[in-house]
Amino acid sequence: MQRDKLITAEVADLLRPWFSDVTVGAQPVIGDAPAVLEQPDHAVTLTWRVGSDDPHDIVIMGPRTQARYHLERPGRDCLQLRFRPGRAADFLGRPLRDLADRAVDAADLGSKSLTAVVQTIADGGALAASQSHAARLRSLAEAIPVAPPTHTDRAALHRRIVAEATALLSIGDGPTHEPVHRVARRLSVSERHLRTVFADRVGLTPSRFVRIDRVRAVLARIQQKLPEVSSRAGYYDQSHMTAEFRNVMGTTPDAFARRRWPTIEACTAGNG
The missing domain is CATH 1.10.10.60 (Homeodomain-like)
Structure with missing residues (x-):
């Protein structure tokens, strides 16, 4: 997992079984870009618009097969947690074949693990305005299972x-x-x-x-x-x-x- 100022060693250990990368907002590819680029990506991403306890602001982004170019909108401060290959299927407890090029509200997926994350946010554990992104990530990480289940x-x-x-x-x-x-x-x-x-x-x-x-x-x-x-x-x-x-x-x-x-x-x- 890439580590930056968002991720302490403690949080990295909690997230590593599931996620390969954590970012905030769109990451620029080139300077002076004319728009915000939503890159194509073969990974599934959990995206949360921080500061909101609305389940509709917690979204699972399926793999993106086409680039999209957006006008920048102020106030969109989203934490994006990029799943390791194959881990999103374990986390969500469902196949991913119908998620490509879709963004699905967490509340609509019926995932126990995702419901626990939503509940943590709704309970206020990751909402305090004074919290840093690292503290918010710690709150979310503590609601995530320690490791992927074996199942069968x-x-x-x-x-x-x-x-x-x-x-x-x-x-x-x-x-x-x-x-x-x-x-x-x-x-x-x-x-x-x-x-x-x-x-x-x-x-x-x-x-x-x-x-x-x-x-x-x-x-x-x-x-x-x-x-x-x-x-x-x-x-x-x-x-x-x-x-x-x-x-x-x-x-x-x-x-x-x-x-x-x-x-x-x-x-x-x-x-x-």
């Missing part, structure tokens, strides 16, 4: 498949990642079974996971020379990168880096 041998096996598959499919710090068919072979499962497990526990197919992961790798290096970015992100060539980036981001890497972004929309809340 099958659930444990599926959790292992997702953990190993995402490690093999991800770009990480270099351009090498395993093709989906080879990942399935290494895990001793069929491609069809791997797709089924992924859809249930990640909310995406493995191929879509890879597509989003590569685009995120480009975004992380968008200020660098594009031929080098293309190679490091695992594309065949720059034209392959440009086509895939345009499909997900709505513009080319060059136009994005030059701040020529697609039409900006007003940010709206509500279910997807």
